Amino acid sequence: MDLSSINPILLLASLMVAATPILLAAIGELVVERAGVLNLGVEGMMITGAVCGFIVAISTGSPWLGFAGAALGGALLALIFGVLTQVLLSNQVATGLALTLFGLGLAALLGQGYVGIKAPPVAKFPIPLLSDLPVIGPVLFRHDPIVYLGITIIAATSAFLRYSRAGLILRAVGENHEAAHALGYHVIRVRLLAIMFGGACAGLGGAYLGLVRVPQWTEGVTAGAGWIALAIVVFASWRPWRLLLGAYLFGGVTVLQLNLQAAGVALPVSYLSMAPYLATILVLVMMRSGRAPGSLGQSFHASR
Amino acid sequence: MNIPLLRLTGLTKAYPGVVANKDVSFDIQPGEIHALLGENGAGKSTLVKTIYGLVKPDAGQMQLKGAVFEPADPRAARAAGVAMVFQHFSLFDAMNVAENIALGMENPPPQREIAAQVRQVSDQYGLPLDPTRIVGELSAGERQRVEIIRCLLQDPKLLIMDEPTSVLTPQEVSILFETLRKLRDAGTAILYISHKLEEIRALCDAATVLRLGQVVGTCDPRATSARDMAELMVGSSLHVPHKAVRPEGEVILTLQKLSAKAPHRFGTALRDIDLTVRRGEVLGIGGVAGNGQDELVAALSGEIRTRRDMLMMQGKSIGHLAPNARRRLGLLAAPEERMGHAAAPDMTLTENALLTAVTRQGLTSRGFVRWSKARDYASAVIKGFDVRTPGPANTARSLSGGNLQKFVIGREIMQNPVVFVVNQPTWGVDASAAAAIRQALLDLADQGAAVICISQDLDELMEISDRFAALNGGRLSAPRPAQGLSVEQIGMMLGGAHDMEVADVEG
Numbered sequence: 001m002d003l004s005s006i007n008p009i010l011l012l013a014s015l016m017v018a019a020t021p022i023l024l025a026a027i028g029e030l031v032v033e034r035a036g037v038l039n040l041g042v043e044g045m046m047i048t049g050a051v052c053g054f055i056v057a058i059s060t061g062s063p064w065l066g067f068a069g070a071a072l073g074g075a076l077l078a079l080i081f082g083v084l085t086q087v088l089l090s091n092q093v094a095t096g097l098a099l100t101l102f103g104l105g106l107a108a109l110l111g112q113g114y115v116g117i118k119a120p121p122v123a124k125f126p127i128p129l130l131s132d133l134p135v136i137g138p139v140l141f142r143h144d145p146i147v148y149l150g151i152t153i154i155a156a157t158s159a160f161l162r163y164s165r166a167g168l169i170l171r172a173v174g175e176n177h178e179a180a181h182a183l184g185y186h187v188i189r190v191r192l193l194a195i196m197f198g199g200a201c202a203g204l205g206g207a208y209l210g211l212v213r214v215p216q217w218t219e220g221v222t223a224g225a226g227w228i229a230l231a232i233v234v235f236a237s238w239r240p241w242r243l244l245l246g247a248y249l250f251g252g253v254t255v256l257q258l259n260l261q262a263a264g265v266a267l268p269v270s271y272l273s274m275a276p277y278l279a280t281i282l283v284l285v286m287m288r289s290g291r292a293p294g295s296l297g298q299s300f301h302a303s304r
Numbered sequence: 305m306n307i308p309l310l311r312l313t314g315l316t317k318a319y320p321g322v323v324a325n326k327d328v329s330f331d332i333q334p335g336e337i338h339a340l341l342g343e344n345g346a347g348k349s350t351l352v353k354t355i356y357g358l359v360k361p362d363a364g365q366m367q368l369k370g371a372v373f374e375p376a377d378p379r380a381a382r383a384a385g386v387a388m389v390f391q392h393f394s395l396f397d398a399m400n401v402a403e404n405i406a407l408g409m410e411n412p413p414p415q416r417e418i419a420a421q422v423r424q425v426s427d428q429y430g431l432p433l434d435p436t437r438i439v440g441e442l443s444a445g446e447r448q449r450v451e452i453i454r455c456l457l458q459d460p461k462l463l464i465m466d467e468p469t470s471v472l473t474p475q476e477v478s479i480l481f482e483t484l485r486k487l488r489d490a491g492t493a494i495l496y497i498s499h500k501l502e503e504i505r506a507l508c509d510a511a512t513v514l515r516l517g518q519v520v521g522t523c524d525p526r527a528t529s530a531r532d533m534a535e536l537m538v539g540s541s542l543h544v545p546h547k548a549v550r551p552e553g554e555v556i557l558t559l560q561k562l563s564a565k566a567p568h569r570f571g572t573a574l575r576d577i578d579l580t581v582r583r584g585e586v587l588g589i590g591g592v593a594g595n596g597q598d599e600l601v602a603a604l605s606g607e608i609r610t611r612r613d614m615l616m617m618q619g620k621s622i623g624h625l626a627p628n629a630r631r632r633l634g635l636l637a638a639p640e641e642r643m644g645h646a647a648a649p650d651m652t653l654t655e656n657a658l659l660t661a662v663t664r665q666g667l668t669s670r671g672f673v674r675w676s677k678a679r680d681y682a683s684a685v686i687k688g689f690d691v692r693t694p695g696p697a698n699t700a701r702s703l704s705g706g707n708l709q710k711f712v713i714g715r716e717i718m719q720n721p722v723v724f725v726v727n728q729p730t731w732g733v734d735a736s737a738a739a740a741i742r743q744a745l746l747d748l749a750d751q752g753a754a755v756i757c758i759s760q761d762l763d764e765l766m767e768i769s770d771r772f773a774a775l776n777g778g779r780l781s782a783p784r785p786a787q788g789l790s791v792e793q794i795g796m797m798l799g800g801a802h803d804m805e806v807a808d809v810e811g
Contacts, residue, residue: 165412172396172407179394182358183408184378294397 006259011252012139016147019251021046021205021213021222023150025229026236026243027157028201034161034238035194036174036295040096041081042202043226044103049074049203050210051107054114054217063122067146067207074203075196077103082195086188089299100226111217119215122146146208151244153201158240170194174293177300187300202226228277235281237290250280307370309334309493310355310462315364317350324350326517328364332462337484337494339504339525341537342514343734345704348497351514352464355495356388357381368461382410385461389451389468397440401450404439408454418457425456429483441570443594444760445476452483463487464495467732469503472760475795476592481507499537499735501530502763513537538736546743547768548750553583556754557635557723558616562623564599564608572596574603577780579773581723581754586745588769588786589758591798596778597758598640601727604756605637606630617723631663634722638712640731640758642705646712649701653693656700657682657715664719681718689714690740706737713741717748724748727758742768762794774798 025042032039039045052073057066081099084090122144131141161167172180173190181187209221228250236242253276261272308331315328324347332338342348353359355366357375366373368384375381378388395404402419406412413421419435426433431449439450448468455463465484469477484494484507498504504511504525511525513536521536559579566573574596581587591597602608603615606627615623617633625633639645647656658667658678667678682696689710693703700708713729729745730738746768749755758775759765765772766786773783774797781797 165406168399168403168406171399175396175398176394179396180407182378182390182394184357184382185407291398 005263006256009135009138011255011259013142014255015248015252016140016143017213017251018254019247020147020150021208022225022229022232022250023244023247024146024153024205024208025202025226026232026247027150027153027240028198028205029229029233030236030238030240030243031157031161031170031201032194032198033233033296034174034293035170035191036177036293036298036300037085037191037195038092038096038297039078039081039099039195039198040093040230041078041099041103041226042198042229043222043224044100044106045074045077045199045202046103046206046209046226046229047107047220047222048077048103048206049199050206050221051111051114051217052203053207054119054210055110057120057211058114058117061120063120063211066119066211067204070203070207070210071200072203074199074201074206076199077106078195078199078202079192081199082192085299086191086195089301092297092299104220108219111219114217115219117216119211119217121215122212144212146204146212149204154240154244161240171293174295177295177298181300181302187302191300202229205229228280231281232284234292235284235287237287238293239290242284242287246280246284249283250276253279306333308332308367309369310373311367312351312355313365313367315351315354315361315366317347317354317359317361323517325354325361328514328517328519330512330519330522332493332495333510334461334493335488335491336509337488337496337507339508339511340495340497340514341499341501341504341511341533343499343537343736345516345734346514346537347517348514349466350517352388352466352495352497355381355462356386356464379410382408382458382460385459386464387455387458387460387462388464388466389448389455390466395439395447395450398438400436400438401433401442402435404450405435405454405457408451409458421457422453425453429456429486430479431483443592445472445593448472448480452480456487460492462493462495464497466497467499468496469498469500475798477503501525501533501735504533505530515539534735547746550584550750550770553585553752553754555580556583556618557581560614560616562603562610562614564603564610567599567602567608572599572778574599575778579780579783581756583722583752583754584749585770586749586755586757586768587783588765588772589756589775589780590760590762590765590772590794591758591775593760595775597727597775599778600775600780601637601639601725601758604635604725605639606635628663631660631719634664634720635725636660636716636719636721636723637725638716638727638729640727642708642712643701647700647708650699652682652699653686653691653696653703653711654679654682656711657685657696661715661719682715685711685714685718688718689744706733709733710737710741713744717744720751721748721753723754723756725756725758728760729757730759730761730764738764762791772797 025046029039029042049070053066053070056069057063081095084095085092124142125145127141131137161171169185170190173185173187177187206222210217214221232243232246236246257272257275261269310332313329315325317325328351340348350359354361357378357380373384375384402415405418405422412418422433422435431453433449433453439447468480472480488494496508508525511523512519513521515537559577562574562577564574572595599608603610606625610623612621612624617635622630643649661681662668665681667674679696686693686696691707691711693707716724729741745755745757757768769786771783772786772789774781776798
């Protein structure tokens, strides 16, 4: 066992990369849930995004178009969920679970001809000046643009929910849809938009796995990341910055346990692989304080 | 004659199986307080929702200041100068006052400005309110202030108020009336929906009475007696509860220094409550909402357990017992919130009857439910208390508020309680149902049970109580005979006006 082989700066830098897919998927789901909708199809939307992104990136040669395609694919899949639950009033839990199964199957089908092909590389984008800082530079400012995009979305979502009129309406719809309707807000329209945003974010997160983390298409590439994203939303009490913390914690322990495995720690690998899940849930449960949006998971029908 | 502010002509709205409004026509003049009277189900709510743009009429027309008025949604209605305070408040618990107000405005200014405006309006109309407080922590009266201020900030031409006083104390009501009069004097018309006739006589300039969706009459409430209006509303003569003189019975329930911690963050702790209740009496407990009413009911029903000797019934310590054990001894309770507390909304009336009556009516046998017996019991309650529903297989949610209230009260009373605790028995219930419920409570006392009636409606308490006590900050005043208590004495017992600026508006 040689712990000195673990470089803390490299560890922190790779933590941010490891956390990005869950971060993206989770912030999308956070917005969906704040609008009062429980979409359990995150895993399915992620993997559909991953395969769409991969196909677009291979056929155009541009990973950026790939990410755009992933967001679109995720949003379209989410729209199916939206129409089913919001317009046709199907049960959200059942529909979400079905969406996951459907997404996994759809991705396997679409990805058949792409197994083993290598994705076009995603260039790093070190931020000028800041990336030259000692320690902080390599940890924070020498990543690919999607890592920055993830953090930007967190900050933008937090500001949107807290300060903007549209964010206030979104929270109102999630908190008490009857009252929001009585005040003349379009509950279903707001929810459909939120659901599509959630799908787009999940798609981006999935594409990050397929284009950057793994960079090739393999079936089941998401490996449960969507479920972790769902859990992090709840344990983060539906708050964007806490969600960032949860995702980094998860990413950090993931990277650390990989490093420990490489360093040959005398612990069975299964325990090490469990560690990220256990640590994340443990810490977020201890910090947990908020309450769920008042109308979460309930169908809305303007009957009166 | 002047052009009316709002003219309704032939408004008709039908839902499958029921005509909610049929050819409704009347005028509202600028600067008048116009009462809309009617029992539950008379079509008042549908009518005001039509005016507020939530419901589109099948036929008929509305004119606002002479121009055709067809609001597509509430925003259009608000833009035209129509504002509404809802009966069941349309507020968002997890948000603060300023955010709630911003949601009800068309083009809200930034939060800081709203806060300043709220302070200004609340000073002007004597409605104290802190814009930064979370709405979930406010009392019913304060929540109503949020709704009213939300409307006032939009400078409405017509303010619709749907049963605004049903949850207010007398002091709060007088402040509300003072506010409404100030608004009227400033030229705002108010459409005031209520079935409290004395209030309408004190406040309103004109009244339109609805029955079964149709206008059955108009009157000048200042010149018409409450009884005449009630009969117009109900369509038959109204039953007034009859209070018999009863001999003083033995002590049945004793509370000794009953204390309990607040059950949740927004709750009230109970402090050293001493009380004895006798057979055959109705003990009325008044107080401003949020002073421990819910907690007292919970401590009596067994939802909150206390030390065993804090609560004695017929010489037995029962403070530690669970609700079903107390029911077995004859201590039954009906909490305030019908939907979700007294009744499970999506379960049938049979299942709801079973939930509390299972012990005393023997509705199970060896762990299995005796459905036919449960159904018979539910049917008996429906029949005995004139609950209007097709049958016991309907869900609790499908009943109107008054009917469900009759059901949940009837469900307990028909179990022959020894002590019956009830919180807000007639909240949001129309006049004839309220009279029936009060009569049932009096009949129960006549049969030798002790009734503890907690209510915000002091007229109700004065009508049925033998003794009166007040809750204030989780403490209970010493009970006094209800007969001959003056409004001032009651006000003193309630502990003054609770953060109300009475002085401001009394002048």
